Amino acid sequence: MTKIVKEYRPLHSDLYTLREEYLEEDFLELVAFAKQPTATFEDLADRLHEHRGVSVFTFPVFKNSFCQYVLEELDHFEASPLPKGRPNTMNNYGVLLDELGFGESFFDVLRDQYLSPLAKLLFPDWYGSSLDSQRPFVVSYRQNEDQQLGWHFDDAEVTLNVCLGRGFDGGNLEIAGMARDRERQFSATVTHTVGRGVLHRGRQFHRALPITAGERHNLIIWMRSSSIRARSCALCGDRPRLVQVEGFGAGFSPPQTDTTPSPCVTL
Numbered sequence: 001m002t003k004i005v006k007e008y009r010p011l012h013s014d015l016y017t018l019r020e021e022y023l024e025e026d027f028l029e030l031v032a033f034a035k036q037p038t039a040t041f042e043d044l045a046d047r048l049h050e051h052r053g054v055s056v057f058t059f060p061v062f063k064n065s066f067c068q069y070v071l072e073e074l075d076h077f078e079a080s081p082l083p084k085g086r087p088n089t090m091n092n093y094g095v096l097l098d099e100l101g102f103g104e105s106f107f108d109v110l111r112d113q114y115l116s117p118l119a120k121l122l123f124p125d126w127y128g129s130s131l132d133s134q135r136p137f138v139v140s141y142r143q144n145e146d147q148q149l150g151w152h153f154d155d156a157e158v159t160l161n162v163c164l165g166r167g168f169d170g171g172n173l174e175i176a177g178m179a180r181d182r183e184r185q186f187s188a189t190v191t192h193t194v195g196r197g198v199l200h201r202g203r204q205f206h207r208a209l210p211i212t213a214g215e216r217h218n219l220i221i222w223m224r225s226s227s228i229r230a231r232s233c234a235l236c237g238d239r240p241r242l243v244q245v246e247g248f249g250a251g252f253s254p255p256q257t258d259t260t261p262s263p264c265v266t267l
Contacts (some may be wrong), residue, residue, distance in 0.1 A: 004082050004099045011076035012069050017105040023114070024060035024195065034117035044121050051188035054204065056175050057122060058190060061197035067164045071217060073100070074138060087137035087220075088155075093146050094139040094217075107136045111223055118199065119158045119223065126157040126201050128225035135222040138164065141171060141211050148210040153179040155235060156202030156222030165194035168214035173198060176205040180237060192216065 010016065020028060034044055048057045074095055078084070087094035097107070111134050120127045135156070141147055148171075161173065173190040180203065190198050200206070202222060233240045 005101045008077065008080065008082055008100060010073060012073050015069055015073055016101055018109045022062055022066040024063055026060045030059060031114050031117055034121055039121060041121050051175070051190065054175050054187045056188055056190065056198060056200045058196055058198050060195055061162050062195045064195050067195050071164055071166060074217070087139055090149060090152055091139045091146055094137055097136040097138065102136060107134055107221065115160060115223065122199065123158055123201055126225065126228060128227035131158060131223040131225050133224045133226070136219070138217055138219050140215065140217050141208065142215040149208040151205050151207045153205055154202035154222050157225045157228050158223045159200055159202045160221045160223070161198040162219045163192035163194050163196060164217040164219055166215050166217055168211050168216040170210055170212035171216045172209045174207050174209060175200055179203045179205055192218070
């Protein structure tokens, strides 16, 4: 990762600092409303497209022009000779955005100033004291590569999934119940639209249906709350016992006294 950040030369260097001109006006209005001290879950949900019964919300986030610039940046990176890591343990194709240098000036700002006010009202049980870290990446689906992704849940308390586009058919998102309840019965289908975000609890079962033509690229942000993770590991559900590591520790904060080794360290 250090090699990539040091040697990669961006195509659109201005993308790496979040600007409100990249964001849809409707999204900015939603965030402004959520920041009001009198805002409630009911009032905010009324302003969103809610898939009732599964607590999934969709709303515009990024302008189409921004999505296009991101795709151009990803093409530029993929064409470079630099090493590339898989976005996660499930997808074979995509980009870890931290590798490109997207960091505090983009995703920290997006999480703290824009997404946290929404998540705090919509998912208070998963927000904890704050959403204080994230793992951002892009997943890619094409014919002859990854075409779908089976039922799974995320290593996150709250997930934002935004379609970046590039013409495709199929590829809808299905979302079911919580992983702890082992409830995979189909509950809701979301059709991807460029620039539009899907906000859901990370530990909900969901899957990506096959694309039938073209290619699809989605920006995924796994947002994490260290206060929630101190009580329950997102992957195994047990109270974590952590080992100190260098770099990023998958959203965990070390406890004050318990340093017993555990496999629940990183993803």
